[in-house]
Amino acid sequence: MIDKSRILYEAATEVRRRLHEMKESHIGQINQQLENLYCAIGRVRKFQRRLVLCSTRTWKAALRRTLQDMEGALHDVLYQKQNTEYSIFQAKRDVPKVVDVFGELKQMEDEFSEVSYDRDESVLSVITEPVVLEGVHLGEFEIRLYLGQMSSIENSYPFNVVALDPNPTTGDDSVTHPHVRDECLCTGDGSAAIKNSLINGRVCDFFSLVRSILNTYNANSPHVSLSKWHGIPCSDCGDSVNPDESYFCQFCESDLCPDCSSICQSCEGSACLRCIQTCRLCDEPVCPRCIVECQDCNEELCMKCLDDDKCPCNQIEVEENRDGTEQEKGQGTAVDENKEPKENFETSRTSSGDP
Amino acid sequence: MKVLWINNDGGGFADYVEVEEGTTVEGFFSEKLPGRESEDFLIRVNRQPVAKDYSLQEGDRVTMTPTKIEGA
Numbered sequence: 001m002i003d004k005s006r007i008l009y010e011a012a013t014e015v016r017r018r019l020h021e022m023k024e025s026h027i028g029q030i031n032q033q034l035e036n037l038y039c040a041i042g043r044v045r046k047f048q049r050r051l052v053l054c055s056t057r058t059w060k061a062a063l064r065r066t067l068q069d070m071e072g073a074l075h076d077v078l079y080q081k082q083n084t085e086y087s088i089f090q091a092k093r094d095v096p097k098v099v100d101v102f103g104e105l106k107q108m109e110d111e112f113s114e115v116s117y118d119r120d121e122s123v124l125s126v127i128t129e130p131v132v133l134e135g136v137h138l139g140e141f142e143i144r145l146y147l148g149q150m151s152s153i154e155n156s157y158p159f160n161v162v163a164l165d166p167n168p169t170t171g172d173d174s175v176t177h178p179h180v181r182d183e184c185l186c187t188g189d190g191s192a193a194i195k196n197s198l199i200n201g202r203v204c205d206f207f208s209l210v211r212s213i214l215n216t217y218n219a220n221s222p223h224v225s226l227s228k229w230h231g232i233p234c235s236d237c238g239d240s241v242n243p244d245e246s247y248f249c250q251f252c253e254s255d256l257c258p259d260c261s262s263i264c265q266s267c268e269g270s271a272c273l274r275c276i277q278t279c280r281l282c283d284e285p286v287c288p289r290c291i292v293e294c295q296d297c298n299e300e301l302c303m304k305c306l307d308d309d310k311c312p313c314n315q316i317e318v319e320e321n322r323d324g325t326e327q328e329k330g331q332g333t334a335v336d337e338n339k340e341p342k343e344n345f346e347t348s349r350t351s352s353g354d355p
Numbered sequence: 356m357k358v359l360w361i362n363n364d365g366g367g368f369a370d371y372v373e374v375e376e377g378t379t380v381e382g383f384f385s386e387k388l389p390g391r392e393s394e395d396f397l398i399r400v401n402r403q404p405v406a407k408d409y410s411l412q413e414g415d416r417v418t419m420t421p422t423k424i425e426g427a
Contacts, residue, residue, distance in 0.1 A: 107402040179426030188427035193367025205363055208397060208420045218425035 008109075011117040011124055011147075012101040018150040019095045019201050025151050026090040033087055037080040043073040096201040104204040111208060122147040126207050127164065131177070133217040134226045138177050139165030143210050145203065153198055161185045161210065169224040170231035171242030177214060178222030178229075187213060188221075236260035236272060251275040251288060266290035266303055281305040281312075356413040363420040364388065364396070374411055381407040383417065396421055 047070040054063040105124075108115045112126040125144040130137065142162045149158035160183040163176035179186045187194055190209050197205040217226060224243070231240035235254035247261035248254070249272040262276040263269070264287035276285045279302035286302045293300055297313040305311070356376060360383075361369040374383060380400060384393050393407070397420040400409060411417070 103402055107399070111397075186427035188425050190424040190426070193363045193365065193424075196367035196369075197363065200369065202361065202369075204402075205361065205367070205418065205420060209363060209367075209424065212397075212420065212422050212424040213426045216423040216425055218427065220425075221427050 007117050007119075008105040008115075009098075009102055010119060012098050012105055014122060014147050015101045015104075015124070015150075015201060015203060016095060016098050018147050019199075021151045022153070022199065023091060023093065023095055026087045029087045030084060030091060033080060033084040037077065037084055040073060040076040040080045044070065044077060047073055090199070093200070101201050101203070104202060107204045108207060111204060112211075124203065126211075128211050128214060130165075131214050133178065133215075136167070136226050136229050138167050139163055141177070141180075141214055143207055145198075145206065150198060153195060157184075157187070157194070158198070159185075159206075159210070161214065169229050170240060171244055172224065175223045178217055178224060178226060179213065181223045185210065185213060186221075186223075188218060234260050236274075249275055264290050279305055281310050356411075358383075358411050358413075358415045358417055360387065361416070361418040362387070363418065364391075378411050379407065380405055380409045380411065380417070383411060384419065388419065395423060 047066055050066045051063070051070065053059075054066050105115065108126060113129065114127040115125075117124050123144050123146055125142050128141045128143065130140050132138065140163075142164055144160045144162060146158045146160075149156070152158065161177070161180050162183050163180070166173070166176045169175045174182045176183075177185075179188070187210075190213050194206060194209050197203070197209060219225060228243050232243050232246050232255045233239070234241055234246075234257035235249075235252075236256060237260050239257050241255070241257040245258060247256040247258065247270040249256060249261070250269055251271055252275055254272055256270070256272055260273060261270050262273060262285045264271065264276070265284040266286055267290050269287050269289075271285075271287045276287060277291045277300060278284070279286050279291070280299050281301055282305055284302060286300075290303060291300050292303055292306050294306065294311045294313060297311065299311055299313070301311060356374060357371045358374055359369060360372045361367075372387075378386075380398060381393065384391075384396070384398065388396075397418075398404070399418045399420075400411070401416050402418075
């Protein structure tokens, strides 16, 4: 027990040291932000001089442009002022005493089943209870706070969420929770509170907030929705399929595995084996939208076969025409047997827009 | 009397607020977070769980953390 308290005291000391670093970094930023503020004010003064010139010489178009520029410059002054005020506020903030941070860590022992501090890596971590969302068991998570990265909290979160008994979504091991990908948590509504808790050294509040996010399912914006967590069931065979590898029949609106789907050779759309049709000539799969019917013989063909005049009824007409020509030969009419069929011969078509 | 109130719902700000003598934790919660259910929050006074009818004291540290927060 004494050793545990000593470890927590070391962790508290390290947290406080990092909070000091954070405060120092804000002090360092104030000078630069004041310079930016002076530059912004300088631009306002420049546009003020231009404004006077334009008014005096009644340059109306230039006056309009100058007023717009002045507006932008004033917005920039406001932006730089707010940045500077924020840094001053953070620099004035009191860093909590070691005893207060120690109290946070002791409270963590009551709120979480396991609290640990890796002195070498400077990582403070807790383990949550098993997370279950809408019947999907996601297991325990370890929330790791990297104390060495706390000073860069304005740019990135210094923590990871690691699944200890992963039950990732089908087909993507990096998504171990609807709101965790690659061990990074999308903090959503908790962003501001998480940042403020870390800035003020309220580490127990920080871990509690992260746990609250892990225990909540936001169906509006997960990486993968829970309804598809274990893949999508194929409508035909019932097998579970990775959403990224599934197909969709646009005609009966069903989800399909690769084995139960077919691709139309005309439009390359996908369809199920019930909705897909087959060209009677080339035997290729054709979707209901691309299959065409020969007006003469009602054969169902793909556009390619129809365009190439491959319909059987076209072949029969060609032969009949050739027979007719040969009969005329026999009746004394000279016929050139190598002559091409008549140019006014046309194939009946059901589709429009053909040449 | 003044208590330190840390509201982790929303911005997560901490501030000293005036409360009347005899105000219970339940009453304080209803006043500060009207329309919300206390069961949806982790409520701690001086880092400890307390009963609803606990009367706040001068200088108490009251923390309220939602147990459900939507991620993105």
